[in-house]
Amino acid sequence: MVHMERVQLISKEPEKWEYFKKNLSGSYEFVTSKPGEKADFSEIILIATDEIENIEKIRGMDKKRLPIVFFGKSGDFTTEIKVRSLGVVDFFSIPFDKELLLFRFNNVKINDQNVRWMQMIRREMIKVQDDMAETIAETIESRDENTGGHIKRTAAFINLLGDEFVESGVMSRDQLNLIVRAAPLHDIGKIGVRDSILLKPGPLTDNERSEMKKHTEKGAELIEKMQKKFKSHAYLQYAHDIALNHHEYFNGKGYPNGKKGDDIPFCARLMSVVDVYDALVSNRVYRKGMPQEKAFEIIFSGTGTQFDPDVLEAFEKCKDYLI
């Protein structure tokens, strides 16, 4: 027996779908259910309904986000606009032409497959970008034995801290996700810092310190080059802003440009706090990491000078979850 593709018909009056079953039974298998009734969507390719109020209920039940088509009255444009605004992908009027309906069902199916394909490619691309960024960042980190795990920890911390701003509506979850993905590249410019400086066990001379400080601008330049090649603006723009500005101070006394207050991109003001906090509590070859309480004291003493007071207010709320 040939396996036919299934369409789920949802209506308060399933008997009226007999008309569809009769006309289209050779092309699709139709399964009927009443709204709210438990339905098995596993082998369904699209859902058809004839009542606006069913659309939300279907969305609640259908975890596969199958395409929904609507059957309404011919010329009822108000209903068509309303249901399309709710995400319905096609509007059919009764009575229908069998051939035309089959063509359009087929188009709905192909469009849905294309959308899912594109979403999968997009997810794959994001994964490749993240893996590449992480690999580059870890390669740089591996040069400096002092900073093991810093990249992963700071990305996790920035997620925790940024969550406070998502909760309060300052930024969206999508924006925070981009910042978290961009965070591992904050010190990418260290790739251009000589080993004799990067790995120096003792204190740096003035000249060495100024060369070390250039990792911010070098990082930004590298990311600008990536931006020209990949054109993935949102993610790389955050990476650029963080790399360039994560050592700026809120009072304008940081580097490389002495930017002040709101002129420092918000993502970099977040990074600045987590970067310093992690450096304070982490062990180094030449010293032990300090206890959390001491690190908190140092961080909070930088309110309004090194750090943005709003960011520290959020830091206060989530600091107990830090390691």
Ligand SMILES: [Fe+2]
């Ligand atoms: Fe840095």
